[in-house]
Amino acid sequence: MLRSFDYTLDYAHLDLRKHPELYRIGRGEQGVLLVEPYKSEMLPHWRFKTPELARASSDKIYAMFLGYKAAGDFVGMDMARKFLQMGYTRARRYANHPGGRKYSKEDGTVLPYGLDPLKAEAAAIFKAKWNLAKSDEDYLRMKREHQARWESGHDTK
Template sequence: MTGSEVNVSFPDASIDYRRHPECYRIGHGERGVFHVQPYKDELLPLWAIRNEADARQAIEDLSARYRAYREQDDFVGMDMARKYLQMGYTRARRYARYPGGRKKDADGSLRQPGNADPEKARIAERYQVALDAVRSDDAYLRAKRDYQRRRKADRRR
């Protein structure tokens, strides 16, 4: 199966993206975090923003998993670990800015952002540091470029 032979929408939870990395799409933001298997099953249990202690452990575990994927030359795993770090940042920021993490009131009107939860703001900062480390990692940047070149070459065939 090659990327050009597969015409499925991304993400498709029925695909094993480790066996078929050509089906993976980098996409924007956190797309695929709950569907890209087997990475979802490996990374989601590690992810947390409940409190600073849990978040600190989650960041350590996700970063360790990222390094393991990097050692295995598994770009999809590296990118998915990046997405879980990004999700930690974005979710913690939302809770830091909006009471209960809700951007809208019960009547549907938008709430004004504020400083709702200082602990979540600190958690977001921790996730941001780990996310920035991945985004600037030479091995990640090189693997991403290589992956994009292969995808482009596969589409031309």
């Protein structure tokens, strides 16, 4: 059975580049703002406010994805994939809801939908790079290997 993202680890003091065996992929963007040193490497480049910022940001993070790939660093690749996914989902939320808030603070109801075409364009830019990352053949192979080795409960080394 595959394990979900482990929120119990002390991520502030854990270097998952040195300990990839502790990394659990989880679902979607789980752990994207926890896993070091990757969070600190990518977060300064993560921007989605305008299409221009989204393009520069997604290009940089995708280049980092390719760098991690060249280094054989699956955890880095997966974290870059998560940052690209998060760029898409956050830009999309801001595209759909002014101020980025989907639910009312007062009663929790869904706030009115209002399309911001610039944020929608930023979301599309991130989505294109996210699609490249998540469909990369090497990424998919390394993901299967990581899951088989570390997330199945059996070390195959």
